[in-house]
Amino acid sequence: MVKRHTSFALFVLLALLYVAAGMWTTRRVGSTGDEPYYLLAADSLVRGHGFALDGPWSSIPTSGYDPGDHLVDLPRQSAPSLRAPGHFPLHDLGLSVLLALPFAIGGRALAVVCVGLAMAAAVGLAHRAGSRLVSPRAAIAGALLGGLSVPALTYSGQLFPDSVMALAMAAGVAALVGAAPLWAGAVGIAALPFLHLRGWPLAIALLVALGWDRRWRDRAALAAPLLAVVIGISLLDLVVYGVPLPHAGFLLFFTARPDTSVAAYATTTPFGFLGLFVDRAFGLLPAAPIALLAFIGAGVAIRRRVALPLLVVPYLLLASAVDWTGGLSPQARYLAPLVPLLVVFLSFGVAARPWRRAGLVLAPLTAAMSAAYVAVPGIRYDSFGIPPFVDRTFDKALGGHLSGIYPLFGTDGATGLLLIVWATILVLAVVAGIRSHRVTPLSSSPGTMAGGAEH
Secondary structure, three states, rough: OOOHHHHHHHHHHHHHHHHHHHHHHHHHOOOOOOOOHHHHHHHHHHHOOOOOOHHHHHHHHOOOOOOOOOHHHOOEEEEEOOOOOEEEEOOHHHHHHHHHHHHHHHHHHHHHHHHHHHHHHHHHHHHHHHHHOOOOOHHHHHHHHHOOOOOOOHOOOOOOOHHHHHHEEEEEEHOOOOOOOOHHHHHHHHHHHEEEEEHHHHHHHHHHHHHOOOOOHHHHHHHHHHHHHHHHHHHHHHHHHHHHHHHHHHHHHHHHOOOOOHHHHHHOOOOOHHHHHHHHOOOHHHHHOOHHHHHHHHHHHHHEEEOOOHHHHHHHHHHOOOOEOOOOOOOHHHHHHHHHHHHHHHHHHHHHHOOHHHHHHHHHHHHHHHHHHHOOHHHHHOOOOOOOOHHHHHHHHHHOOOOOOOOOOOOOOOHHHHHHHHHHHHHHHHHHHHHHOEEEEOOOOOOOOOOOOOO
């Protein structure tokens, strides 16, 4: 009961912060990147146009979510339909369906509030999961460190499916460690591909992990919501696009248009897997140095035979094979769905006594970065191969670019050497966690998800 009260208190605290930061962001920065397209589809639903985007697009200057240069971009960022003329969403329809009601009531602002609440709930659930695996103090520390830094803090105010996928992932992780009922995990699994094509690796990994040692009846119960979602979105896509398959918008975007190919959206570097974490402009660590402690925590989890690190491998491989930068979006966009795992791994890292002192250095650096991104939200949007805008924010205070210690992908010079250095650091951090003997006692957990406590 105490754990539930603590998780709820964390949810309330972070919800207040995320809503305030989201409102500040909404006033300071217009919708950017793919955000206006999700809002456009939601707006079209509200107006009774289905998912046809042409009507709302013609009046977008007065919509409150105009990205600017609005008459140019629709043909390039939309998909055709085999059933009707016009332009239709390129992206999966799930997020727009979820945003339609809040958008109808309170416009973009209320949509941002709902995303903030979802991210706060994701961190709260992640705390519940972490409290089953580590001491209460370590679980709280991990939740606060993860919840107050990138990507949770920034994506709590961004209208991307990645932001809401964090809650679906949290439900699966919590069910996996016995901190939530099995049905919650099943709903989380089904929600992931409903929100985006990128959710499939996470959904399948969670489905396998949750059903590993269970009866066939339980496995069927786990798979049933996912099957229902696949059938439902197939029928929806049949109505909208004329193709009875999930993710038909993507399918038609890449097959029915002569000017578009999958290769154009493939990774810009073979090292995208590392770029997700260490790229100076788009990586996680430059924006949230405390995440280094999560790599140590992942190693501790491996030592404890906790299966959670295995969940992320298929997803990271997929994310690194496409445009891992996330396009025009804040840092670590493709890592936003992994916020619950970052929280749990940070909890493990805090529990590792030899390494927790690193947090005394990394946490203030992360707090400074987080404060800058909230106070000046426009500096979140960087470009590939160009130093991040946040450098300019700290130039006068530091007399130089703090992020210069990270590789800047898309350039020459020291990038190759820095990439080798940081790859080595990350591997050593995981190894340090695996070899760590002095760890605070772990809480008991069901099944084979956690090994016994060591001291």
